[in-house]
Amino acid sequence: MSADAAMSPISRVLRLRLSPATWVTIADVFAVLTALALPWSTSLVAIFVLCWLGSAALMLDYGIYLQSLKRPICFLPFALVALALLGTLWSDAPWGARLYAVSPTIKLLVLPGLFYHFERSARGMWVLSAFLVSCVLLVVMSSVVAFDPAVSLKPVEEAARGIFVKNYIDQSQEFALCAVALAYPIIGLLRAKKIRLALLLGAIAVGFVVNMTFVTVSRTAMVTMPIMLAVFALLHLKWRTSLMIFGMVTLLSGLAWTTSPQLRLKTESFFTDYRLYKTGNVPTSIGIRLEFWRKSLRFFMEAPFIGHGTGSTRGLFEQAATGITYSATSQVIGNPHNQTLNVAVQWGTIGVVLLYAMWLVHLLLFRGEGLVAWIGLLVVVQNIFTSLFNSHLFDFHEGWMYVLGVGVAGGMTLAAKQRRASTEPFGP
The missing domain is CATH 1.10.287 (Helix Hairpins)
Structure with a gap:
């Protein structure tokens, strides 16, 4: 045909x-x-x-x-969305809640189309570069807002933390991704002795890190960014270079700790929030997350195979709420702030298997060298590890970062593999 x-x-x-x-x-x-x-x-x-x-x-x-669509990188996202639709059939939630819970998965249907298009288009790098340029403009705007909160479109308390639009979690995910992604071209340019361009990209990466150090940063980014750097060192650096960089990072981290009240406050809040939760049932950020996870594990064990159905999470938390109104154990939510538990409560082991299978095949897609493969790998790695603390695959902003990054870089990677296959000599 x-x-x-x-x-x-x-x-x-x-x-x-x-x-x-x-x-x-x-x-x-x-x-x-x-x-x-x-x-x-x-x-x-x-x-x-x-x-x-x-x-x-x-x-x-x-x-x-x-x-x-027969390729696992394509049909697994479709399978996850199909499971969300099927899950509406055995859920006890109102139909409005069931359909609302399906909507965060719909963006995954765009992935196969992006693979197909950018397997054929030569402008995939335009898209990736556009995201970097936009984040550079945002870091400039964030710095301006930090000095003059009146410029921000957000309420005063958020503007004072350097937030112009969105929120500090989304902003931190963008800046962390861009800062670590730039490590690959910087190292490549230094090896090629293109010092000026390497310094320019290095200055941009430092700008992202400085903003997260002295303006605002999410605790999720603080935890996951070292993991992303470790992945880069493991894949692309010799062990001696890795040790040298590790020493430099440790030194700079110590310097940032001593000079940034914002960074110290964020780090110390881990322990303060946990202590308040354990001793007084106070609904701190850490405390309510631990409470969400504890209850979600119980919900999962009640229906381990197919879960409680799409949109069932909020109803389960309402039934499990105890204590006074403003306590950690009384909190009700439709998102347990963990991607695996979010899937497990609604669709059980079947959903978790599909989720991890999708992450795995997308990771394997980006095996090999090259800037595009590195960007795609980093997007998947970031989503996996930040999803330990949030449902980032289903969240709007981080979910579209995943879909756009994996889809564009994946299509470009598939095209490169086809070109290599077409130029390989035939065997004897």
Whole structure:
């Protein structure tokens, strides 16, 4: 079947008006706009994603696309969404809550389309670069807001922490990802003796770290960023270089600790929050997380195979709430702040297996050398480890960071593998 025959009648009509290359360019532009908007706006991201879906669909060869869905990197996201839909059938939650709980998974359906498109488009790096540029602009704006909170679009208490839009958790995830991702090109440029460009990228990476040190940072980023750096050292540095960098990082961390009240406050709050929770049932950030996890494990054990159904989490917490109104044990939530437990409570072991299988195949996709493979690997690693403390795959901002990063970098990686396969000599 030819590509034209596989297209819908509407696609064929629109294709007569514009060339295929033009439609690919239009789709690429909307992908770039999505990356630019992600650090700043949720509504713009939703609009640009829909525009990207529409323009990319016009040039879709549905026969090839359906064949691509057989790959685990594509059908596992579909399987997770399908399970969420099926889970509505055995849930006791109101139908509104069931459908609302399905919506965070829908973004995963965009992944196969991104793989398909950027396996064929040569502009994937434009999208990744656009996200970096947007985050650089945000770090500048965050620094401005730290000095003049009146500039911020957020309430005064958040503006004082350098937040212009969104929140400090989303901002920290962006800055941590960009700072660590830049390590690969910096090392490559230094090895190639391109010192000026290496210094420029190094200054940008330092800017992200300085903002997180002296303006605001989430505790999730504080815990996961060292893990991301360790992954980089393990994969891309010799052990002697790793030891030297580890020593430098330790020294700089000590310096940051002594000069940054914000960093000390965040670190000390781990122990303060835990003590208040254990001794007084106070609903601190650490305390309520531990309470959510403890109860979620109990919910999982009550229905370990298929879970309690989509959207059931809030109802379960309402039934389990005890104590006075403003205590840790009385808190009710629809998200246990852990991706694995979020899935396990609703869809049991089946859901957890699908979640980890998807993470695994996406990790394996980015085996090998190269900047694109490194970015894709880092996006998956960050999502896995930050999801220990939040449901980041289902959260809007971090979830789209995952979908856009893995989808674009994954498509580029698949294209590179095809090029290598086509140039390899035939065996004897």
